[in-house]
Amino acid sequence: MHQSDWLLWLLHGEYGVSDYNNTLKVGYDPEIDSYPSWLMSQPYAYMLPSVRAPGAPIGSIKEDVRAQFGFPKNCVVCTGTTDSIAAFLAARTTEPGKAVTSLGSTLAIKLLSNARVDDARFGVYSHRLDDMWLVGGASNTGGAVLRQLFTDDQLVALSHEIDPSVPSLLDYYPLPKRGERFPVSDPNMMPRLQPRPESDTAYLHGILESIARIEAKGYNLLKELGASMVEEVLTAGGGARNDKWTAIRGRVLGVPVRKAEQTEAAYGTALLALKGANTSH
Ligand SMILES: Nc1ncnc2c1ncn2[C@@H]1O[C@H](COP(=O)(O)OP(=O)(O)O)[C@@H](O)[C@H]1O
Numbered sequence: 638m639h640q641s642d643w644l645l646w647l648l649h650g651e652y653g654v655s656d657y658n659n660t661l662k663v664g665y666d667p668e669i670d671s672y673p674s675w676l677m678s679q680p681y682a683y684m685l686p687s688v689r690a691p692g693a694p695i696g697s698i699k700e701d702v703r704a705q706f707g708f709p710k711n712c713v714v715c716t717g718t719t720d721s722i723a724a725f726l727a728a729r730t731t732e733p734g735k736a737v738t739s740l741g742s743t744l745a746i747k748l749l750s751n752a753r754v755d756d757a758r759f760g761v762y763s764h765r766l767d768d769m770w771l772v773g774g775a776s777n778t779g780g781a782v783l784r785q786l787f788t789d790d791q792l793v794a795l796s797h798e799i800d801p802s803v804p805s806l807l808d809y810y811p812l813p814k815r816g817e818r819f820p821v822s823d824p825n826m827m828p829r830l831q832p833r834p835e836s837d838t839a840y841l842h843g844i845l846e847s848i849a850r851i852e853a854k855g856y857n858l859l860k861e862l863g864a865s866m867v868e869e870v871l872t873a874g875g876g877a878r879n880d881k882w883t884a885i886r887g888r889v890l891g892v893p894v895r896k897a898e899q900t901e902a903a904y905g906t907a908l909l910a911l912k913g914a915n916t917s918h
């Protein structure tokens with residue numbers, strides 16, 4: 638059971654219900670809309686959740702929960718999705734070639750593509766989004782590293798001093814601890830955050846630029862593996878509020894990069910719930 642399935646279960650009380658995004662990583666194949674036969678023949682297969690489309694109505698909210706929070710009597714609970722897909726939905730972009738980078742604690746990229754691409758060597762996989770594919774992967778770089786080195790106030794103050802049009806020559810691989818998933822799958826990769834220059838501004842510039850290079854490598858890899866070509870990148874998560882970083886990323890990625898209008902994944906799940914509510918009435 639995934640975290641979101643457990644939370645939803647507390648609301649609707651029907652055991653073992655999930656969606657085809659959350660179950661991808663336990664082996665559900667969204668293309669054939671079932672678990673593969675090798676998985677179904679395992680002795681533990683009975684524990685696999687039943688799978689519905691994201692945003693499908695599951696059932697009414699439990700009466701005690703409804704009464705506790707004052708929800709209306711016709712309140713329906715719907716299946717969810719994963720956090721970075723929710724961020725993609727929040728950005729409300731629907732064209733192949735459009736991408737959303739979630740710059741939260743980690744860096745997750747999602748590119749809307751006509752072609753499905755999966756390659757475990759590089760941590761690349763495709764989620765289904767209706768009749769299209771969300772191709773991407775998640776790197777362990779991102780905001781968690783920044784939080785180890787700077788406070789959020791320092792991030793704002795130091796970023797203010799950065800000139801994003803000037804490339805930083807500092808070459809790091811910022812990770813919060815050992816291990817990388819994408820665009821290189823290497824559980825033993827060590828963080829590289831040295832040499833540290835005297836200037837904190839130069840150091841932050843080097844780290845932001847190095848994270849942008851990892852992001853660019855990720856999008857280039859998706860293209861090499863046959864996904865639709867990336868045309869524009871929208872940004873969600875805490876990193877989206879850093880305009881200097883957005884400008885650095887635009888230069889390094891070589892495509893337009895901008896902050897999504899809605900940067901919170903919760904907005905995307907609310908859109909899914911709205912879709913489910915419309916289906917159920
Ligand atoms: N001004 C900023 N510039 C870059 N990153 C920032 C800034 N402010 C906050 N962050 C980063 O945003 C991250 C939090 O974003 P959030 O989307 O809430 O993450 P989570 O993935 O944990 O939900 C923190 O790790 C922090 O380092």
Ligand SMILES: O=C(CO)[C@H](O)[C@H](O)COP(=O)(O)O
Binds near residue numbers: 744745774775776
């Ligand atoms: O790093 C993450 C959470 O820590 C990513 O958000 C997550 O791995 C991405 O998963 P998915 O592509 O299935 O939404």
